[in-house]
Amino acid sequence: MTQTETVSKPVVVTPEQLLAHWQGHRRLTRRMIEAFPEDQLFSFSIGGMRPFGVMAWEMQQVSALTLTGLLSGEWPEPNWRGGVSPDRGELLSAWDDLTAQIDREFLKVDTAFYAQQHALPWGEMSGWAAAIYCIDNEIHHRGEGYVYLRALGIEPPAFYER
Amino acid sequence: MTQTETVSKPVVVTPEQLLAHWQGHRRLTRRMIEAFPEDQLFSFSIGGMRPFGVMAWEMQQVSALTLTGLLSGEWPEPNWRGGVSPDRGELLSAWDDLTAQIDREFLKVDTAFYAQQHALPWGEMSGWAAAIYCIDNEIHHRGEGYVYLRALGIEPPAFYER
Structure with missing residues (x-):
């Protein structure tokens, strides 16, 4: 894979900045997962929405798919219900494994991939x-999880801290 | 202002893509503002959080500040309470004016500004x-507003439609 395009286009963000941006958000989401009372993470809901732990597993699966897709050009639909355990320890363990994998592999993405079109499960x-x-x-x-925490009387982690 | 940097850096996103991304989110947020019952937009709250209309005015002020800052290098703190009317019509009118301004001016931002450090009211x-x-x-x-809508029994606009 080529690591550098030599075309003369305006630079808005570099891969290193995008990586730092992504990982900053993952750190904040990890603090959110930890902030929930363990017995509410996979049960508390408002308005019929999914519990935050279920949403967090979806984030994890979308993130894994995205890393794999950018590296390989393959975007297979995840098995949404497979390996999605209502267990915070398992969620955090999978989260940390993927965080380390993103750190190791994200900068290996062929930067030409960013401009190319890809067939994701949710569209081109x-x-x-x-x-x-x-x-x-x-x-x-x-953000939805922030409301759940506030409704539970818990102060969420600061949005601007990454 | 120079519109193009000729350095050989990997291109992740162009200003045109970033503009489309921003405007797509603004269109979705506008649909959210419209989806609230008018008598709930500036009053409904969960867990002591701000009503969605108040949050939307904050988005509007942060967006105006960001456009001005990127264009001028000046980042004065907004008068958060000035001109923030609990009136949906005024909010949507201001929203549409800024949307048009972003369309007119965003691509005039000197792309060198993206890599430079700026002193925002909330940090460097x-x-x-x-x-x-x-x-x-x-x-x-x-996202917080999505929970408010669901709690009010209203189906929010689809997140993936922009």
């Missing part, structure tokens, strides 16, 4: 859009 | 980090 989009959608989806559901 | 950060923080903040609070 550029590699850039796929990467940012993954992070946006995490921010979105984590 | 790169122009890229400032731009993405603005969008992330909107996604985060909008």
Whole structure:
């Protein structure tokens, strides 16, 4: 894979910055998973929505799919219900394994992939859009989790701390 | 302002893609503002959090600050309480004005600004980090709004539609 494009395009963000951005959000989400009372993480709900632990497993699966897809060009649909245990320890263990894998592998992504179109399970989009959608989806559901925590009377971790 | 850097750096995202990304999120947030019952937009709350309309005004102010800052290098703290009316029509009117302004002006941002450090009211950060923080903040609070809508028995607009 080529690591550098030599075209003269405006640089908005480098892969290193995007990696730091992603990992900052993953650290915050990890603190959210820890902030829930263990007996509420996979049960507490408002308005019929999924518990936060279930959303966190989805973030984890989307993140794994995104890393694999950017590295390989293959975007197989995850087995959404497979290996999704209602157990915080298992969730955090899988979370930390993927965090380490992202650190090891993200900068190996062929930067040409970001401009190319890819067939994701949820539609055709550029590699850039796929990467940012993954992070946006995490921010979105984590924001939902903030309301759950407040409804439980718990102060969530600060959004701006990464 | 120079519109193009000729350094050979990996291209993750172009200004045009970042603009489309930002405007896609603004369209979704606008649909959220419209989805609330008018009498709940500035009053409904869970867990002592702010009503969604108040959060939306904050998004609007942060977005205006970010556009101005990227264009001028000046990042004055907004008057958070000034001009923040609990009126959906005024909110949507201001929202649409800023959307048009972003369309007109965002691509005039000197792309060198994205790598430079800027003194924002909430800390020192790169122009890229400032731009993405603005969008992330909107996604985060909008996610909170999704729970409010569900708690009110209303189906929110689809997250993936922009």
